[in-house]
Amino acid sequence: MSDIPKPSLRGNERIPPWRDGRIIGILLQIVFVILLVLSLNWLFTNIGNNLDALGAGQFSCKEGGTSYRCAFDFLSGEAQFPISESVISYDPNTDSFWRAIGIGVLNTAKVAVFGIILTTILGTFTGIARLSSNWLIRNIAKWYIDLMRNTPLLLQLFFLYFVIFLVSLPSVNDVQPILGLPIFISQRGMNYPSLVPMASFATWAAFIVLGIVQAQLIWVILGRREEQTGQEASRGRWAILSFLVVVLIGWFVAGNNADTEAALVSRASRVREIGDIPALIERRLGINDLSNIENALATGALTPEAVDEAALKICTINESASEINLTAQLRQANVPFDVTRSDRPDQAIATYAEGGCEIFVANRATLAAERDLLENSADQLIVPLPETPVRVSVPKLEGFNFVGGSKLTLEFAAILLGLVLYTGAFVAEIVRAGILSVSKGQTEAARALGLSETQRLRLVVLPQALRVIIPPLTSQYLNLTKNSSLAAAVLFPDLYRNINTIINQSGRPIQPIVIMALIYLSISLFISFFLNWYNSKIALVER
Amino acid sequence: MTTAATLTKMEDVIVCHNINKWYGDYHALRDVSLTVKAGEVIVILGPSGSGKSTFIRTLNRLEEHQSGDIMVDGITLSHDVRNIAEIRRDVGMVFQQFNLFPHLTVLENVTLAPIHVRKWSRERSEEIAMKWLTRVGIPEQAGKYPGQLSGGQQQRVAIARTLAMEPNILLFDEPTSALDPEMIKEVLDVMRDLARSGYTILAVTHEMGFAREVADRVIFMDAGQIVEINTPEDFFTNPKNDRTKLFLSQILHH
Numbered sequence: 125m126s127d128i129p130k131p132s133l134r135g136n137e138r139i140p141p142w143r144d145g146r147i148i149g150i151l152l153q154i155v156f157v158i159l160l161v162l163s164l165n166w167l168f169t170n171i172g173n174n175l176d177a178l179g180a181g182q183f184s185c186k187e188g189g190t191s192y193r194c195a196f197d198f199l200s201g202e203a204q205f206p207i208s209e210s211v212i213s214y215d216p217n218t219d220s221f222w223r224a225i226g227i228g229v230l231n232t233a234k235v236a237v238f239g240i241i242l243t244t245i246l247g248t249f250t251g252i253a254r255l256s257s258n259w260l261i262r263n264i265a266k267w268y269i270d271l272m273r274n275t276p277l278l279l280q281l282f283f284l285y286f287v288i289f290l291v292s293l294p295s296v297n298d299v300q301p302i303l304g305l306p307i308f309i310s311q312r313g314m315n316y317p318s319l320v321p322m323a324s325f326a327t328w329a330a331f332i333v334l335g336i337v338q339a340q341l342i343w344v345i346l347g348r349r350e351e352q353t354g355q356e357a358s359r360g361r362w363a364i365l366s367f368l369v370v371v372l373i374g375w376f377v378a379g380n381n382a383d384t385e386a387a388l389v390s391r392a393s394r395v396r397e398i399g400d401i402p403a404l405i406e407r408r409l410g411i412n413d414l415s416n417i418e419n420a421l422a423t424g425a426l427t428p429e430a431v432d433e434a435a436l437k438i439c440t441i442n443e444s445a446s447e448i449n450l451t452a453q454l455r456q457a458n459v460p461f462d463v464t465r466s467d468r469p470d471q472a473i474a475t476y477a478e479g480g481c482e483i484f485v486a487n488r489a490t491l492a493a494e495r496d497l498l499e500n501s502a503d504q505l506i507v508p509l510p511e512t513p514v515r516v517s518v519p520k521l522e523g524f525n526f527v528g529g530s531k532l533t534l535e536f537a538a539i540l541l542g543l544v545l546y547t548g549a550f551v552a553e554i555v556r557a558g559i560l561s562v563s564k565g566q567t568e569a570a571r572a573l574g575l576s577e578t579q580r581l582r583l584v585v586l587p588q589a590l591r592v593i594i595p596p597l598t599s600q601y602l603n604l605t606k607n608s609s610l611a612a613a614v615l616f617p618d619l620y621r622n623i624n625t626i627i628n629q630s631g632r633p634i635q636p637i638v639i640m641a642l643i644y645l646s647i648s649l650f651i652s653f654f655l656n657w658y659n660s661k662i663a664l665v666e667r
Numbered sequence: 668m669t670t671a672a673t674l675t676k677m678e679d680v681i682v683c684h685n686i687n688k689w690y691g692d693y694h695a696l697r698d699v700s701l702t703v704k705a706g707e708v709i710v711i712l713g714p715s716g717s718g719k720s721t722f723i724r725t726l727n728r729l730e731e732h733q734s735g736d737i738m739v740d741g742i743t744l745s746h747d748v749r750n751i752a753e754i755r756r757d758v759g760m761v762f763q764q765f766n767l768f769p770h771l772t773v774l775e776n777v778t779l780a781p782i783h784v785r786k787w788s789r790e791r792s793e794e795i796a797m798k799w800l801t802r803v804g805i806p807e808q809a810g811k812y813p814g815q816l817s818g819g820q821q822q823r824v825a826i827a828r829t830l831a832m833e834p835n836i837l838l839f840d841e842p843t844s845a846l847d848p849e850m851i852k853e854v855l856d857v858m859r860d861l862a863r864s865g866y867t868i869l870a871v872t873h874e875m876g877f878a879r880e881v882a883d884r885v886i887f888m889d890a891g892q893i894v895e896i897n898t899p900e901d902f903f904t905n906p907k908n909d910r911t912k913l914f915l916s917q918i919l920h921h
Binding site: 356565566568569571572574575579584587 | 727
């Protein structure tokens with residue numbers, strides 16, 4: 125036993141400092157801090173020097189003869205440049221640069237929010253399609269992804285906007301309704317009907333809230349009964365039914381009790397309620413049913429000019445709900461009409477007084493006030509008009525522009541569609557990877573239990589894939605948000621484009637760029653924080 | 668020509684006639700024929716790669732067979748997705764790797780298929796789920812996630828999940844092979860209990876004790892073929908086939 129050699133010990137001598145991991149770590153950190161301080165010093169010295177070279181004007185304001193240092197004051201000045209679309213009101217002559225920035229933020233947010241939602245939907249379906257057992261679906265998805273991933277986004281945006289939209293869409297003069305519906309797609313964008321809340325909408329909304337509360341109550345009560353008797357009480361059906369009944373009752377109650385909508389007509393017109401209007405127009409046209417107008421025009425019994433002549437002449441105030449309330453009802457009765465809009469009530473009543481129209485619609489209070497200004501006010505009647513909580517506003521081509529309804533501009537459509545198609549391809553690959561990361565055993569277990577293929581995806585595979593998908597998906601959401609700054613290329617007034625205009629307008633680049641950077645940073649951080657929170661919420665529970 | 672249909676009698680719940688399956692050029696199942704009566708417990712033995720797992724996985728269409736007839740519970744297994752869905756509702760399967768859904772709690776794992784496939788109410792499904800979790804001995808784990816359980820507990824949850832669909836036929840695909848030795852017993856105890864409760868069971872396993880104790884018939888497969896079908900006593904004491912003898916000598920003498 126004694127001839128076994130003693131194991132020789134190595135590595136227990138004192139460690140020289142250049143091999144000591146602890147000392148190496150500290151040294152590296154010191155070197156890093158020194159380099160950082162030096163670079164920052166260099167950067168700030170340069171900024172200072174360059175700003176001096178630009179002149180003191182960048183950071184000074186003048187008031188009378190004195191000038192003082194200021195940074196952001198100039199942004200309170202009038203913007204003086206037009207913005208083609210905005211979610212909030214904007215007047216270049218009175219509104220400030222700040223408001224222009226705010227509009228940019230809202231437009232960017234609009235692109236980001238809709239973009240993220242649509243990208244998620246497109247990416248998920250394409251990712252699933254990429255794994256389909258159907259050859260055609262699988263390959264369409266593959267080609268779409270490869271086409272989008274391998275061409276630059278800017279090129280795609282240009283192509284979408286200048287080639288597909290501006291070349292292939294009809295001009296506004298040739299525009300035709302789509303499928304016979306009042307939807308028009310032209311080089312001006314897409315005009316489509318919109319729902320406009322009337323004065324009685326608030327009452328109806330209260331009924332809707334009541335309906336929700338009642339449905340909840342019924343759900344709970346029937347649930348208790350189900351527990352007691354053990355019999356299914358189909359509580360979902362009853363809850364929905366009760367909700368619909370309350371909402372329907374509310375619709376009529378709110379509409380019938382509303383008396384804000386009215387029209388001003390002369391006593392001589394013989395119009396005492398809305399039901400008298402079709403008869404009036406029928407007499408003018410010499411036909412006994414307005415639904416025959418189309419036929420009469422087709423056979424030549426009536427000329428378009430005659431119809432225009434006989435049309436009901438309406439005066440109204442710009443963007444008023446009253447116009448939509450009346451025209452929606454006239455359209456239903458097939459009454460031809462012609463609207464003259466004024467900016468202010470006094471202009472509208474002046475047109476009315478001059479005989480520019482035969483009926484003036486507005487709310488009752490406005491009409492009463494304006495009528496008193498007329499000389500022959502005793503001969504003018506205020507006729508109440510029926511109202512429903514919501515009316516449909518339909519786009520109508522007047523001259524070269526559409527009036528009424530809502531509008532989706534080509535610029536917004538181009539940037540949104542471009543970003544969604546582009547980012548969707550990347551999301552599809554992420555979704556595919558996520559699905560593939562779920563083990564085959566999960567699919568087999570789901571199938572063996574009898575789950576259908578959609579149930580398998582929805583209940584078993586996608587919830588697990590989500591955990592793998594979320595982190596890279598966050599990056600794609602951020603990419604989409606930041607890429608929305610390419611909106612400038614298709615003339616959509618997003619944050620980047622408005623900031624650029626402000627720089628050109630004011631000649632002061634530094635402050636707007638700092639503001640823009642901070643805003644993009646805040647939006648991105650918000651998205652990251654939200655998705656990180658979501659990711660931690662759905663994390664798998666392990667031992 | 669005899670088809671599965673003509674062979675079927677009332678009590679035959681599974682009828683397989685000349686099943687063949689290929690993976691590319693590899694012939695995985697060769698003319699496998701077998702008829703199983705209601706309530707029978709069948710243990711399938713064989714060396715690895717002999718096609719035993721593939722065989723029971725064709726019975727609920729996790730694997731597609733390319734020729735031959737399969738009839739389960741009187742339903743012909745073909746490309747008809749409605750038939751496949753119907754068969755899967757009646758046939759439960761327990762896997763080697765448990766395959767529990769890690770994002771769902773134990774209770775949610777067990778109630779998922781009853782709620783979404785059987786369309787039973789949540790209350791009823793949970794009642795049934797708790798009944799089976801109690802039967803396999805782990806009702807207190809209902810609120811936990813699979814990742815928080817031991818392997819043996821997970822496999823018992825998987826068995827409860829299968830049973831909650833109230834199937835007539837149970838397929839076990841090496842249910843104890845992924846377990847630590849001390850956990851095998853708890854799962855085998857549950858399987859023994861089920862074998863005595865009247866289920867029709869086809870089990871691929873290496874547990875010879877289980878085969879000897881509860882099997883009505885033992886099937887030995889090799890190279891994609893059924894080589895021997897025998898009673899457990901005769902199979903272990905008096906095997907007929909040379910390949911069976913070799914297999915038994917290898918596993919019993921080591």
